[in-house]
Amino acid sequence: MTSCFRYPFRKVFFLFATLSILTGCASLSDLMKTGRKPATFIHTVKWAGESLSIIAKWRTGSLENWKALAQANPKIDPNRLQIGEEIRIPQDLLKNKKPMPEDFVASFAPKGETAPPPAPQKAPPQKPTYHLHTVRWPGESLSIIAKWYTGDIENWRALARVNPGLDPNRIHVGDKIRIPVPLLKAGEPMPRDFVASFEATPAEPRQPAEAPPEPPQEEEPELFGPKRFPKK
DSSP: OHHHHHHHHHHHHHHHHHHHHHHHHHHHHHHHHHHHSOSEEEEEOOSTTOOHHHHHHHHHSOGGGHHHHHHHOTTSOTTOOOTTOEEEEETTTOOOOSOOOHHHHHTTSOTTOOOOOOOOOOOOOOOOSEEEEEOOSTTOOHHHHHHHHHSOGGGHHHHHHHOTTSOTTOOOTTOEEEEEGGGOOOOSOOOHHHHHTTSOOOOOOOOOOOOOOOOOOOOOOOSSSOOOOOOO
Protein backbone atom coordinates (compact mmCIF):
# COMPACT_ATOMS: atom_id res chain seq x y z
CA MET A 1 0.00 0.00 0.00
CA THR A 2 2.79 2.32 0.91
CA SER A 3 4.74 1.50 -2.26
CA CYS A 4 1.70 2.34 -4.36
CA PHE A 5 1.72 5.97 -3.19
CA ARG A 6 5.51 6.41 -3.10
CA TYR A 7 6.21 6.68 -6.83
CA PRO A 8 3.25 8.94 -7.74
CA PHE A 9 4.34 11.27 -4.95
CA ARG A 10 7.85 11.47 -6.34
CA LYS A 11 6.53 12.28 -9.78
CA VAL A 12 4.38 15.08 -8.40
CA PHE A 13 7.32 16.43 -6.40
CA PHE A 14 9.66 16.52 -9.39
CA LEU A 15 6.98 18.12 -11.55
CA PHE A 16 6.38 20.83 -8.98
CA ALA A 17 10.12 21.47 -8.62
CA THR A 18 10.55 21.76 -12.39
CA LEU A 19 7.71 24.27 -12.66
CA SER A 20 9.18 26.32 -9.82
CA ILE A 21 12.56 26.47 -11.54
CA LEU A 22 11.03 27.51 -14.85
CA THR A 23 8.90 30.16 -13.15
CA GLY A 24 11.93 31.53 -11.33
CA CYS A 25 13.93 31.77 -14.54
CA ALA A 26 11.10 33.62 -16.24
CA SER A 27 10.84 36.05 -13.33
CA LEU A 28 14.60 36.58 -13.36
CA SER A 29 14.52 37.22 -17.10
CA ASP A 30 11.77 39.79 -16.70
CA LEU A 31 13.69 41.45 -13.88
CA MET A 32 16.80 41.71 -16.02
CA LYS A 33 14.82 43.18 -18.87
CA THR A 34 13.16 45.69 -16.57
CA GLY A 35 16.51 46.72 -15.15
CA ARG A 36 17.92 47.48 -18.59
CA LYS A 37 14.92 49.24 -20.04
CA PRO A 38 14.27 52.76 -18.64
CA ALA A 39 10.77 53.56 -17.52
CA THR A 40 10.77 56.94 -19.32
CA PHE A 41 12.16 58.55 -22.45
CA ILE A 42 13.85 61.95 -22.02
CA HIS A 43 12.84 64.77 -24.36
CA THR A 44 14.97 67.94 -24.17
CA VAL A 45 13.24 71.23 -24.99
CA LYS A 46 15.13 72.72 -27.95
CA TRP A 47 12.82 75.18 -29.69
CA ALA A 48 11.05 78.32 -28.52
CA GLY A 49 7.28 77.76 -28.43
CA GLU A 50 7.37 74.13 -27.29
CA SER A 51 4.59 73.04 -24.93
CA LEU A 52 3.56 69.82 -23.23
CA SER A 53 0.71 69.39 -25.70
CA ILE A 54 3.01 69.78 -28.72
CA ILE A 55 5.53 67.39 -27.18
CA ALA A 56 2.73 64.93 -26.41
CA LYS A 57 1.50 65.11 -30.01
CA TRP A 58 4.96 64.43 -31.42
CA ARG A 59 6.06 61.77 -28.95
CA THR A 60 2.78 59.97 -28.24
CA GLY A 61 0.53 60.89 -31.18
CA SER A 62 -2.12 62.61 -29.03
CA LEU A 63 -2.34 66.17 -27.74
CA GLU A 64 -4.43 64.98 -24.80
CA ASN A 65 -1.48 63.08 -23.35
CA TRP A 66 -0.05 66.39 -22.10
CA LYS A 67 -1.82 65.65 -18.81
CA ALA A 68 0.09 62.38 -18.47
CA LEU A 69 3.32 64.25 -19.18
CA ALA A 70 2.44 66.83 -16.54
CA GLN A 71 1.91 64.04 -14.01
CA ALA A 72 5.22 62.41 -14.95
CA ASN A 73 7.01 65.78 -14.58
CA PRO A 74 5.60 67.33 -11.40
CA LYS A 75 8.44 69.87 -11.07
CA ILE A 76 7.91 71.30 -14.56
CA ASP A 77 5.66 74.34 -15.04
CA PRO A 78 3.48 73.20 -17.99
CA ASN A 79 2.78 76.83 -18.92
CA ARG A 80 6.42 77.92 -19.06
CA LEU A 81 8.77 75.45 -20.64
CA GLN A 82 12.34 76.65 -20.85
CA ILE A 83 14.87 75.68 -23.50
CA GLY A 84 17.12 72.99 -22.07
CA GLU A 85 14.50 71.48 -19.74
CA GLU A 86 14.16 67.70 -19.79
CA ILE A 87 10.67 66.20 -20.14
CA ARG A 88 10.12 62.57 -19.17
CA ILE A 89 7.86 60.58 -21.53
CA PRO A 90 6.42 57.33 -20.10
CA GLN A 91 7.53 54.36 -22.18
CA ASP A 92 4.01 52.97 -22.45
CA LEU A 93 2.94 56.17 -24.26
CA LEU A 94 6.04 56.63 -26.41
CA LYS A 95 5.57 56.21 -30.17
CA ASN A 96 8.23 58.47 -31.69
CA LYS A 97 11.86 58.77 -30.59
CA LYS A 98 12.99 61.00 -33.45
CA PRO A 99 14.08 64.57 -32.62
CA MET A 100 11.20 67.01 -32.91
CA PRO A 101 11.89 69.50 -35.76
CA GLU A 102 11.37 73.23 -35.40
CA ASP A 103 8.83 73.41 -38.22
CA PHE A 104 6.60 70.96 -36.32
CA VAL A 105 6.54 73.42 -33.39
CA ALA A 106 5.93 76.34 -35.77
CA SER A 107 2.91 74.56 -37.28
CA PHE A 108 1.08 74.99 -33.96
CA ALA A 109 1.54 78.77 -33.85
CA PRO A 110 -1.77 80.72 -34.11
CA LYS A 111 -2.69 81.98 -37.57
CA GLY A 112 -1.20 85.35 -38.30
CA GLU A 113 1.58 84.66 -35.85
CA THR A 114 4.80 82.81 -36.18
CA ALA A 115 6.77 80.91 -33.64
CA PRO A 116 9.20 83.09 -31.71
CA PRO A 117 12.40 83.48 -33.72
CA PRO A 118 15.40 81.59 -32.46
CA ALA A 119 17.82 83.50 -30.31
CA PRO A 120 20.19 85.49 -32.51
CA GLN A 121 23.66 84.10 -32.71
CA LYS A 122 26.46 86.30 -31.52
CA ALA A 123 28.24 87.96 -34.40
CA PRO A 124 31.95 87.29 -34.58
CA PRO A 125 33.98 90.11 -33.07
CA GLN A 126 34.95 92.67 -35.68
CA LYS A 127 38.45 93.98 -36.01
CA PRO A 128 38.86 97.52 -34.62
CA THR A 129 38.80 100.26 -37.26
CA TYR A 130 40.83 102.70 -35.15
CA HIS A 131 44.07 102.63 -33.20
CA LEU A 132 43.77 104.68 -30.02
CA HIS A 133 46.61 107.02 -29.08
CA THR A 134 46.67 108.67 -25.65
CA VAL A 135 48.48 112.00 -25.42
CA ARG A 136 51.32 111.58 -22.92
CA TRP A 137 53.85 114.29 -23.60
CA PRO A 138 53.65 118.09 -23.61
CA GLY A 139 54.16 119.46 -27.08
CA GLU A 140 52.26 116.76 -28.93
CA SER A 141 50.22 117.87 -31.93
CA LEU A 142 48.12 116.18 -34.60
CA SER A 143 50.90 116.64 -37.12
CA ILE A 144 53.48 114.99 -34.84
CA ILE A 145 51.06 112.16 -34.05
CA ALA A 146 50.30 111.74 -37.77
CA LYS A 147 54.01 111.61 -38.57
CA TRP A 148 54.69 108.91 -35.97
CA TYR A 149 51.71 106.66 -36.64
CA THR A 150 51.14 107.16 -40.38
CA GLY A 151 54.53 108.33 -41.62
CA ASP A 152 53.12 111.55 -43.11
CA ILE A 153 52.64 114.86 -41.32
CA GLU A 154 49.93 115.85 -43.82
CA ASN A 155 47.64 113.14 -42.44
CA TRP A 156 46.87 115.42 -39.48
CA ARG A 157 43.80 116.53 -41.47
CA ALA A 158 42.53 112.94 -41.59
CA LEU A 159 43.05 112.68 -37.83
CA ALA A 160 41.12 115.91 -37.32
CA ARG A 161 38.18 114.51 -39.32
CA VAL A 162 37.92 111.31 -37.29
CA ASN A 163 38.26 113.22 -33.99
CA PRO A 164 35.62 115.95 -34.45
CA GLY A 165 35.31 116.65 -30.73
CA LEU A 166 38.99 117.50 -30.45
CA ASP A 167 40.50 120.98 -30.85
CA PRO A 168 43.51 120.33 -33.10
CA ASN A 169 45.19 123.48 -31.81
CA ARG A 170 44.88 122.54 -28.13
CA ILE A 171 45.79 118.97 -27.36
CA HIS A 172 46.11 118.11 -23.69
CA VAL A 173 47.82 115.27 -21.89
CA GLY A 174 45.26 112.48 -21.48
CA ASP A 175 43.34 113.22 -24.71
CA LYS A 176 42.42 110.17 -26.80
CA ILE A 177 43.26 110.38 -30.50
CA ARG A 178 41.80 107.86 -32.96
CA ILE A 179 44.07 106.77 -35.82
CA PRO A 180 42.31 105.04 -38.78
CA VAL A 181 43.73 101.54 -39.18
CA PRO A 182 44.13 101.90 -42.99
CA LEU A 183 46.59 104.77 -42.33
CA LEU A 184 48.40 103.05 -39.48
CA LYS A 185 52.05 102.15 -40.06
CA ALA A 186 53.38 102.08 -36.49
CA GLY A 187 51.56 100.66 -33.49
CA GLU A 188 54.19 101.32 -30.84
CA PRO A 189 53.63 104.17 -28.36
CA MET A 190 55.20 107.45 -29.43
CA PRO A 191 58.35 108.18 -27.36
CA ARG A 192 59.15 111.48 -25.70
CA ASP A 193 62.31 112.09 -27.72
CA PHE A 194 60.32 111.89 -30.97
CA VAL A 195 58.12 114.77 -29.75
CA ALA A 196 61.17 116.68 -28.54
CA SER A 197 62.75 116.43 -31.99
CA PHE A 198 59.98 118.68 -33.33
CA GLU A 199 60.48 121.40 -30.73
CA ALA A 200 61.98 124.63 -32.16
CA THR A 201 65.72 124.88 -31.48
CA PRO A 202 66.62 128.08 -29.54
CA ALA A 203 68.19 130.84 -31.70
CA GLU A 204 71.88 131.55 -31.10
CA PRO A 205 72.48 134.78 -29.14
CA ARG A 206 73.59 137.61 -31.40
CA GLN A 207 76.92 139.33 -30.75
CA PRO A 208 76.49 143.00 -29.76
CA ALA A 209 77.36 145.34 -32.62
CA GLU A 210 80.51 147.44 -32.22
CA ALA A 211 79.86 151.03 -31.16
CA PRO A 212 80.67 153.61 -33.90
CA PRO A 213 83.80 155.76 -33.25
CA GLU A 214 83.16 159.06 -31.49
CA PRO A 215 83.65 162.17 -33.67
CA PRO A 216 86.75 164.32 -32.81
CA GLN A 217 86.04 167.14 -30.42
CA GLU A 218 86.59 170.67 -31.76
CA GLU A 219 88.75 173.04 -29.76
CA GLU A 220 86.89 176.02 -28.38
CA PRO A 221 88.42 179.44 -29.28
CA GLU A 222 90.05 181.34 -26.44
CA LEU A 223 88.14 184.40 -25.34
CA PHE A 224 91.11 186.27 -23.85
CA GLY A 225 94.69 186.56 -24.93
CA PRO A 226 96.20 187.06 -28.32
CA LYS A 227 94.07 185.82 -31.10
CA ARG A 228 95.48 183.76 -33.87
CA PHE A 229 94.37 184.50 -37.31
CA PRO A 230 95.06 182.29 -40.23
CA LYS A 231 97.83 183.49 -42.49
CA LYS A 232 96.88 184.79 -45.85
